[in-house]
Amino acid sequence: MILINLLPHREAARKRRREAYQATMVASALLGLVIAGLIYWWFQMMISDQQDRNAFLKREITVLEGQIKEIATLEGEITALRARQKAVEDLQSDRNLPVHLLNELVKQLPDGVYITSLKQEGEMVTMQGMAQSNERVSEMLRNFTDNTPWFSKPELVEIVAANVALTPRDQRRVAAFTLRFRLVRSSEAQKTAASAQPEAGTARK
Incomplete structure (x- = not known):
C-alpha cells in the first residue's frame, strides 16, 4: 500500500522546529531547576555548617566564661587569704x-x-x-x-x-x-x- 503525505512540506517543517524548540525550553527549564536545586542545597549545607560552628563556639564560650568566673573567685579567695595572713603577721609584729x-x-x-x-x-x-x-x-x-x-x-x-x-x-x-x-x-x-x-x-x- 502506498502512503501519500498530504500535509504541506513547510507546515511539517515548522511543526518540527516548534516541537524541537519546546523540547529545548523544557530541557532548559529542567536544567535550571536542577542547578537552582543544587545551589539551594549547597547554601543550606553552608548555613548548616555555620550554625554548627556557631553552636560549638557558644558552647566553648560558655565553658570559658565559667572558667573565668572560677579563676576570679579563686583570685578573690587568694587576695582575702593574703590579707588575713598580713593581718596576722602585723598583729604578731605589733606585739613587739x-x-x-x-x-x-x-x-x-x-x-x-x-x-x-x-x-x-x-x-x-x-x-x-x-x-x-x-x-x-x-x-x-x-x-x-x-x-x-x-x-x-x-x-x-x-x-x-x-x-x-x-x-x-x-x-x-x-x-x-x-x-x-x-x-x-x-x-x-x-x-x-x-x-x-x-x-x-x-x-x-
Missing part, C-alpha cells in the same frame, strides 16, 4: 612595738630630756616631758626624724617654759613639751632600715 618604742626612746633621747607621760593610741604616740633647754628639744626632734626607722612624722605640739623645784630652795627653769609621732610597724621599719643601709655605704665611699 612597745618594746621597740622603749628601746628607741632610750637611744634617741638626748641627755637632759625627761619623759613625764607616754600615751599610745593605735600607731600614734603622744609624749610629754621636760628638757633642760629648747636646744635639747630640737636635738630630740632631729633624732626622731633622722636616726630611727621606728618613728615617723614627729610633731612638736607644744613647748612652754616651766619651773621645776629640785628642793624648796632650788628651782630650775625647764622647757615643758608635748610631742606627737607615729610608731612605724615592724615590716615597714625593717624595709626602711634595709633601704637606708646601701645609702649609708655609698655615703661612706
Whole structure:
C-alpha cells in the first residue's frame, strides 16, 4: 500500500522546529531547576555548617566564661587569704612595738630630756616631758626624724617654759613639751632600715 503525505512540506517543517524548540525550553527549564536545586542545597549545607560552628563556639564560650568566673573567685579567695595572713603577721609584729618604742626612746633621747607621760593610741604616740633647754628639744626632734626607722612624722605640739623645784630652795627653769609621732610597724621599719643601709655605704665611699 502506498502512503501519500498530504500535509504541506513547510507546515511539517515548522511543526518540527516548534516541537524541537519546546523540547529545548523544557530541557532548559529542567536544567535550571536542577542547578537552582543544587545551589539551594549547597547554601543550606553552608548555613548548616555555620550554625554548627556557631553552636560549638557558644558552647566553648560558655565553658570559658565559667572558667573565668572560677579563676576570679579563686583570685578573690587568694587576695582575702593574703590579707588575713598580713593581718596576722602585723598583729604578731605589733606585739613587739612597745618594746621597740622603749628601746628607741632610750637611744634617741638626748641627755637632759625627761619623759613625764607616754600615751599610745593605735600607731600614734603622744609624749610629754621636760628638757633642760629648747636646744635639747630640737636635738630630740632631729633624732626622731633622722636616726630611727621606728618613728615617723614627729610633731612638736607644744613647748612652754616651766619651773621645776629640785628642793624648796632650788628651782630650775625647764622647757615643758608635748610631742606627737607615729610608731612605724615592724615590716615597714625593717624595709626602711634595709633601704637606708646601701645609702649609708655609698655615703661612706
